[in-house]
Every structure is written in C-alpha cells, then in structure tokens.
Amino acid sequence: MRRVDPQHLGNYIAGAWREGQSGKHRRNVNPADIHDHIGDFTESGVVDVEWAVDAAAEAFADWRARGPIARAEVLRRAGRLLEERREVLAATITREQGKRLVEARAEVDRALTILDFTVGEARRLNGVTTPAEDPRTVAMTFRRPIGVVGLITPWNFPVAIPMWKVAPALLSGCTAVLKPSPFTPLTAALLVQAFHDADLPPGVLNLVQGDRAAGEALVAHPAVAGVSFTGSLAVGLAIQQVGASRLLKTQLELGGKNALIVLDDAELDRAVDAIIHGAFGQAGQRCSATSRVIVDRTVKEDLLDRLVTRVQAMRVGPGTDPAVDVGPVVNEERLEACLNAIERAVADGATVACGGRRLTDGLPEGYYVAPTVLRDVPEQSEIAQEEIFGPVLAVLDCDGLDDAIRIANSVRYGMSGTVFTKDLTRAFEALDRLEAGMLHVNRPGVGAYAHLPHVGTKSSQYGPPECSPQVWDFYTEWRSACVAY
Structure with a gap:
C-alpha cells in the first residue's frame, strides 16, 4: 500500500488524506525551540466535520457486522506497525509536545499496552444468560455499539489518550471521528496512519485537525451518538450542556488538583x-x-x-x-x-x-x-x-x-x-x-x-471510566432478550 506523509496533508476522511475545506492552516512549532517549524496543519470547520461524520456513519453497518474478534485482528495489525514505528512516534511526541524522549517512549509503550489489553477484550464482550420467569424460555443480555462517536483528545498524551479512546471505540463496533489537540497534530496523524496501513476499512476511523470550531461542530452533529473528551472542566461542562438537549452520551475526563x-x-x-x-x-x-x-x-x-x-x-x-x-x-x-x-x-x-x-x-x-x-x-x-x-x-x-x-x-x-x-x-x-x-x-x-479504571470523582469525571472493562459502558449499550422454545 502506498504510504502518504500526513505532515504535508490535512484531515483523514473516508480512508484518504485531504485538505480542509477552508484552506486555512495552523503553524506548529517545537516548544523546546520555537524556531523549529514542524509544519502547517489544516484548520477544520463545520464542513470538514460533516464529511467525517458522514463517512463514519456510512461505514458503521459493515464494521459492526464484522464482530469483535475480526475487528480485533485489524487493531492487532495496527499495534504491530506502531511498535515498529516506536522511535519515530516518540521523537515526534518530544518535538511537538516537549516531554523528554524517555517519557515519550514510555507513552508509546503505554499506548501499546492499552491496545494489547483492548484486543484481548474481544473475546469477553459478553452478556449473561439468566433464569426466565416462564417455562421453556431463555433470558439473556448482550451489548451493541452505540454508533458514531466523537473523540476529542488533549496534547499532554498525544498517543496514549487517543489510543485509549480509539481502541475501545473500534473494537466495540463503533466508528469514530478523532479531533486531536491543535498542538500535537502530527502525532495524531502518525497514529491514524498506522490504522490506515493496517487496512482499516475506509470511514471507520476519521481524523479532523483543528481547534474549537471543529470540536464544537463534532459535539453538535446530530449523527454523533457519543462524545469522549479529555481536557478542561470548562470545556467539559460546555460539551455536556450542548449535548443535553439531545441526550448525547458523554464520557468526560476533566481536571485535577x-x-x-x-x-x-x-x-x-x-x-x-x-x-x-x-x-x-x-x-x-x-x-x-x-x-x-x-x-x-x-x-x-x-x-x-x-x-x-x-x-x-x-x-x-x-x-x-x-x-x-x-x-x-x-x-x-x-x-x-x-x-x-x-x-x-x-x-x-x-x-x-x-x-x-x-x-x-x-x-x-x-x-x-x-x-x-x-x-x-x-x-x-x-x-x-x-x-x-x-x-x-x-x-x-x-x-x-x-x-x-x-x-x-x-x-x-x-x-x-x-x-x-x-x-x-x-x-x-x-x-x-x-x-x-x-x-x-x-x-x-x-x-x-490498562486493566484498571482511569477515572475521577466530583468535577474530575462524568460518565463511565476509561481503560478497563468498564469502558464498554460508554461505547456500547445493553440489550436484553427472551427466547421461547
């Protein structure tokens, strides 16, 4: 498969890299040396988000139909590619975000651990069978993916946090639009590139670069069934308020002291x-x-x-x-x-x-x-x-x-x-x-x-935890069924 260089491109929508509709760009520099110009990245708006959500919605039925074990194989391939590209990813994190290279390597390793745990959950996305009140009846529960999800991630862990959203979203059968921080666009693009190279079907994972306008459009889009956000309390409250009018499902990891x-x-x-x-x-x-x-x-x-x-x-x-x-x-x-x-x-x-x-x-x-x-x-x-x-x-x-x-x-x-x-x-x-x-x-x-809940209390968290079996309570919803025979 022909490789592309996301550093000189914009968004990733429906399996292809494309420039944003506005033609506007944001300058990205190294915080350790502001004269080191990393690149100019697309500043997306409402139209770009609409394209991305439409692509995710179109891909949902086929991706859901694959089942979790088949979906896990795609994630496993992406993990192998990311492991091969560990040093490139770590160097990019350090250049974009500023953390020490040893910390960046540890972050990539943590992302791989999260992916490994998530792939293992493919055979445990189960419900229960339970006694029925009626004779000759089987009662059971099972999970189903909620649909298209918006994933809004910060700059402090530009590989690990996107991974602990992307991996469970895709394994559950959801399709996704990732909106990373505008301060770490290249790292996010390299992550998405690995899924592209692992032959993830077009539209299952989409990337929209940009800042507030892209995030607001993603939260407001009526076809988005859930938003997982990591960031400030102020932005988390705004997401909750906007989504409340349509009962948007949210998972908000917010501040700490x-x-x-x-x-x-x-x-x-x-x-x-x-x-x-x-x-x-x-x-x-x-x-x-x-x-x-x-x-x-x-x-x-x-x-x-x-x-x-x-x-x-x-x-x-x-x-x-x-x-x-x-x-x-x-x-x-x-x-x-x-x-x-x-x-x-x-x-x-x-x-x-x-x-x-x-x-x-x-x-x-x-x-x-x-x-x-x-x-x-x-x-x-x-x-x-x-x-x-x-x-x-x-x-x-x-x-x-x-x-x-x-x-x-x-x-x-x-x-x-x-x-x-x-x-x-x-x-x-x-x-x-x-x-x-x-x-x-x-x-x-x-x-x-990876197998323990990443979760806060009070104003630090709203919605289900991340990184654990409890994460499925966000990306899936329960069904119950009674079968008479």
Missing part, C-alpha cells in the same frame, strides 16, 4: 521520590500530576529540605537531551499560566522555596519554567484549589490524618490521591475517605494500569 499526603511516620526519601516523579515528570502536565503535598507539621521541614535540594538539582532543557530532567511546557499560554499562578500564590501568602521563574540562559528560545516548590500555602488560596498544569507544586501543612484528608477533599476535583504512611490502618482509612478516583499508597500518584 491531586494531593499527596505525607504523614508523620512516612519514609521521607521514598515520599520525595514520588513527589518528584508526580509533580515534575512531563513538566507537571498530567491530569493526575501531584500538584499538592499535604505534610504533617512534625516532618514538614525535614521533607522540604530533602525535596528542595532535589528540585534545585533538576536540569531543565530540550527533551532530546538525555541529561535533562524536565522539558518545556507545551506553549506560551501554559508558560504564562504557570508564571501568573506563582505570582498570585506569593500575593496570597505562599513562599517560593525554589524555582518560580522562566528559564532562558543557555537554552534555545522555548517555554521553560523552573521546577517550582511553594511552601506555607494557605489552603483556600487559588494555588491550593485550582489546576495549574505545569511544574508548580504547592506544599500545605496538616495536623495528622484527619486534617490531611479534610484538606485533600477541600477542592472541587477528585482525580488522584496518595498517602505515605507505614501504618496499614491509616492507609486503608485514607483509601476509604479520600474523594478521588485513582488512589495510591506509598507510591507515586500518577500512572495507571
């Missing part, structure tokens, strides 16, 4: 390792990133001494440099958001223990923020309540477990929660009472297994 609790009996070096990984890995640009540390006053200074020493030694630079510990944030908007949040935090009474500034010396012109630790943070201040999405950590004081849990639960989000303690009773107490969807004890508060 995740807490890591350090109790008085914690192993401090182990806790510091987890904080470093959770707060500054991928420049803090994860929905499950550790953005708050809630530490018992009796060990606060000891923890801070160890933490600040480690953070001050972290090296910041391009993700292609193997000596670097923290890459850039994704764009100027994120850079300014981080710097402004730090400034407001200081005005609210916090103290900068380290970092707190933009870095430029000896670096290419890019979006570099010094890893920042803010201490003595008031618990009702903005920095303690709202997501920053960058390498900025707020440290708050507490008096024991009850106080720590109260502070951890005081925010409107509930994505991830972590506790460090040697006391098994207190660990399970925290697991019971923390208002978060993904919980951890004595380990980093980021990362998830």
Whole structure:
C-alpha cells in the first residue's frame, strides 16, 4: 500500500488524506525551540466535520457486522506497525509536545499496552444468560455499539489518550471521528496512519485537525451518538450542556488538583521520590500530576529540605537531551499560566522555596519554567484549589490524618490521591475517605494500569471510566432478550 506523509496533508476522511475545506492552516512549532517549524496543519470547520461524520456513519453497518474478534485482528495489525514505528512516534511526541524522549517512549509503550489489553477484550464482550420467569424460555443480555462517536483528545498524551479512546471505540463496533489537540497534530496523524496501513476499512476511523470550531461542530452533529473528551472542566461542562438537549452520551475526563499526603511516620526519601516523579515528570502536565503535598507539621521541614535540594538539582532543557530532567511546557499560554499562578500564590501568602521563574540562559528560545516548590500555602488560596498544569507544586501543612484528608477533599476535583504512611490502618482509612478516583499508597500518584479504571470523582469525571472493562459502558449499550422454545 502506498504510504502518504500526513505532515504535508490535512484531515483523514473516508480512508484518504485531504485538505480542509477552508484552506486555512495552523503553524506548529517545537516548544523546546520555537524556531523549529514542524509544519502547517489544516484548520477544520463545520464542513470538514460533516464529511467525517458522514463517512463514519456510512461505514458503521459493515464494521459492526464484522464482530469483535475480526475487528480485533485489524487493531492487532495496527499495534504491530506502531511498535515498529516506536522511535519515530516518540521523537515526534518530544518535538511537538516537549516531554523528554524517555517519557515519550514510555507513552508509546503505554499506548501499546492499552491496545494489547483492548484486543484481548474481544473475546469477553459478553452478556449473561439468566433464569426466565416462564417455562421453556431463555433470558439473556448482550451489548451493541452505540454508533458514531466523537473523540476529542488533549496534547499532554498525544498517543496514549487517543489510543485509549480509539481502541475501545473500534473494537466495540463503533466508528469514530478523532479531533486531536491543535498542538500535537502530527502525532495524531502518525497514529491514524498506522490504522490506515493496517487496512482499516475506509470511514471507520476519521481524523479532523483543528481547534474549537471543529470540536464544537463534532459535539453538535446530530449523527454523533457519543462524545469522549479529555481536557478542561470548562470545556467539559460546555460539551455536556450542548449535548443535553439531545441526550448525547458523554464520557468526560476533566481536571485535577491531586494531593499527596505525607504523614508523620512516612519514609521521607521514598515520599520525595514520588513527589518528584508526580509533580515534575512531563513538566507537571498530567491530569493526575501531584500538584499538592499535604505534610504533617512534625516532618514538614525535614521533607522540604530533602525535596528542595532535589528540585534545585533538576536540569531543565530540550527533551532530546538525555541529561535533562524536565522539558518545556507545551506553549506560551501554559508558560504564562504557570508564571501568573506563582505570582498570585506569593500575593496570597505562599513562599517560593525554589524555582518560580522562566528559564532562558543557555537554552534555545522555548517555554521553560523552573521546577517550582511553594511552601506555607494557605489552603483556600487559588494555588491550593485550582489546576495549574505545569511544574508548580504547592506544599500545605496538616495536623495528622484527619486534617490531611479534610484538606485533600477541600477542592472541587477528585482525580488522584496518595498517602505515605507505614501504618496499614491509616492507609486503608485514607483509601476509604479520600474523594478521588485513582488512589495510591506509598507510591507515586500518577500512572495507571490498562486493566484498571482511569477515572475521577466530583468535577474530575462524568460518565463511565476509561481503560478497563468498564469502558464498554460508554461505547456500547445493553440489550436484553427472551427466547421461547
């Protein structure tokens, strides 16, 4: 099959690459060096979305009829291709998004793990047989795909998050329109190219590049049966409001303000390792990133001494440099958001223990923020309540477990929660009472297994989880049947 280069093309609709109807393009640059011009990508609008949804709708009946085991074979072929192209994908993620190359490779591996898990589910998309109330009758349940789905994905995991939507959508028998972030268009195009090269039938998976106009058109299209979205709370609420008038099925993974609790009996070096990984890995640009540390006053200074020493030694630079510990944030908007949040935090009474500034010396012109630790943070201040999405950590004081849990639960989000303690009773107490969807004890508060639900509580999640057998509750709907004989 003839390969195409999606870098110089636009959308992928009905099995072919094509330019957007508007003819407009968006410039894509490397956040580690803004003079590195990656390409100009199609800016799609309503017409492009209509073409893509029409293609998905036309392909639905035949794709559904294949059955999950046959559909899994196509996904398996795509997985093999993606594994062969691992280094190209990782390098593209680093160039577009800015994360370190080792982190980008880990993301590709995570996407492959998710795909592998999903393919294995092909033989478990089952219902139940159950006793009937009538004689000579069999009662049963089974699942059916909901139809065309819109998949709207962010820039922070430009392969893994699209994969954990695309893979279950296609295996379930749905057809899909993927609308990725405009900051990582090439990565999304390379992902879709692998499915194309795996002989996925035309129209089953479509790609529409662009920003708000494309996303709004996808959510509003009457032929779209469900929308799976990962991103901000504000956009998630807008999707829910638009879709409510037609009972649109939604799966919304939204923001987080995740807490890591350090109790008085914690192993401090182990806790510091987890904080470093959770707060500054991928420049803090994860929905499950550790953005708050809630530490018992009796060990606060000891923890801070160890933490600040480690953070001050972290090296910041391009993700292609193997000596670097923290890459850039994704764009100027994120850079300014981080710097402004730090400034407001200081005005609210916090103290900068380290970092707190933009870095430029000896670096290419890019979006570099010094890893920042803010201490003595008031618990009702903005920095303690709202997501920053960058390498900025707020440290708050507490008096024991009850106080720590109260502070951890005081925010409107509930994505991830972590506790460090040697006391098994207190660990399970925290697991019971923390208002978060993904919980951890004595380990980093980021990362998830493909077979466990990726899910939040409160304003962090609406609808079924992702990445687990529970994901089928979004992409399929139940049927029940009674057969007399």
